[in-house]
Amino acid sequence: MPSAAKNLTRRALRITQTAAYPLYLFALRADEVLQIADISRVSRDEAGNLIGYQRPEVRRHVEEIAQYLNTDSAVFPNPIIVALSSRARFQSSRGPGAGDGLATAGNLIIPLPAPGKPKPAWIVDGQQRALAMARTERRDYPVPVTAFVADSVNLQRDQFLRVNNTRPLPRGLVTELLPEVDSPLPPRLAIRRAPSALCDVLNTDKNSPMHGLIKRASTSRGGTTRAVITDTVVVEMIQESLTQSSGCLFPYRDMSRNETDFDGVLHALFTYWTAVRDTFPDAWGKHPSKSRLMHGAGIRAMGRLMDRVLGSVDPRLPNAGNLIRQHLALVAPHCHWxxxxxxxxxxxxxxxxxxxxxxxELSSYLIRVYLNARAELS
Structure with missing residues (x-):
């Protein structure tokens, strides 16, 4: 692209599926993709708010794509999907052949970013391909692009999850993004949204016993971090208790209204897991290689024990913490974390x-020890 240009103009087809978000089909050269589009990496800002949605670069995958693109026979039919800024404009062509009732031909005018300024587009799907395009020797290789206009990060995340719903996205990335999507989701994803939101509070609330201990997709890969618990394990623990009728969190759901008492669930989780932390101080907060309590099996097993303990102790009682610690003391001597x-x-x-x-096996053992110990006391 000439550096003096202020806009990039491409022939395009506009498809109006919804008036609010027009869809455009067009092509870019390989070296133009990352000149107009940014990759929104998933991370957290200083306030702990989720920003972005893309997983980290997979270097080997990018190199393999770039090597393929360098061959003369490279065919790349899959489009890169981008979210365009509303600053982009579409000018319809004139004449009877401009539209057929399904699509309208015209020119898509994309403003080019000034140095240091935000780019006018964000890659929703195809970031590895886009990175490979930027590294290929064939700079003029034509790349199919599908674009929709969306300044909202929430809409971009929504489309990102839908596009990748059947692909092997890292489960942790999907799990962390779910609470940030407001629109209706497929049932398989929707059922995980509430547990993921609760997991997020467990990790970010300073009063939580798990504060800063849960590893999420946005957790920094560099520097020091206290995060030792995999978020998907916490989500599975919460989801199991919320969705099974025998779970201690199940009563907090209003099935007729499809509503959940989040405050009640969080209070129960905070109270129980604080008691777990206090009962096993030497095993709490350590890397799973040094403590199986922080391991997936430990969290899941103690979560199932939670269903039994909170089935006997109302976490809303003023002395619930002390009562739960007394119940956990029954199994503590039998644990080898x-x-x-x-x-x-x-x-x-x-x-x-x-x-x-x-x-x-671990869950069954802990529950059996707990029930036997209670039976002996009674």
């Missing part, structure tokens, strides 16, 4: 893995 052997399981403490079999 950081050393020793789970003899009943036939496993050393660090041989417990985040496998369905191990989660089931």
């Amino acid at each position: 950081t050393s020793g052997v789970w003899e009943e399981l036939g496993l050393r403490w660090n041989e417990v893995e985040n496998l369905h079999k191990h989660i089931q």
Whole structure:
């Protein structure tokens, strides 16, 4: 692109699926894609708010695409999907052949960014391809592009999740983005939205026993971090308790109105997991390689024990914390989070893995010890 140009003009088709968000089909040269479009990396700002939505670059994948594009026989039919700023303009062509009732031909005028200024587009799908385009030797390689106008990051996230719903996105990335999407989602994703939002509060609220301990897709890969618990494990723990009738969090849901008492759920989670932290201080907050309590199997098993304990102790009671600690004290002597052997399981403490079999066996053991100890007291 000439540096003196203020706009990039491309022949395009406009398809109006909804008046609010027109859709454009056009082509760019390989070296133009990242000149007009940014990649919105998922991260957190200083206030802890979620920004962006894209996963990190997969270097090997990018290199493989670039190598393929350098070949003479490269065919790349999959379009890159971008969200365009509302500053982009479309001028319809004149004449009877400009439209057929489905699409309208014309020119799409995209303003070029001044140095240091935001670009007019964001990549919603195809970031690895876009990165490869920027590195290919074939700078003029034509790239198909599908674009919709959206200044809202929420709409961009919504489209990002829908486009990637059937692809192998990292589960942690999908999990963290779900609470930020306001529009209706497919049932498979919608059922995880509330647990993910609760997981987020557990991680960001300074009064939470898990504050700063949960690893999310936006967790910084560099520097020091306290995060040791995988977020998907916490989400699964909450989801299981919320959706199963035997779960202690299930009563907080109003099935007829499809509503959840979030404050009540958070209070129950804060109260129980604070008691867990206080009961096992030497195992709390450590890396899973040093404490299986912080491991997927430990969180899931203690979550299932939570369903039993909070089935007996109302977390809304003024002394609920002390009562829960008394109940957890019944199983504490039988736990081997950081050393020793789970003899009943036939496993050393660090041989417990985040496998369905191990989660089931560990959960059953803790619940059995708890129920037997309570029966002896009574």
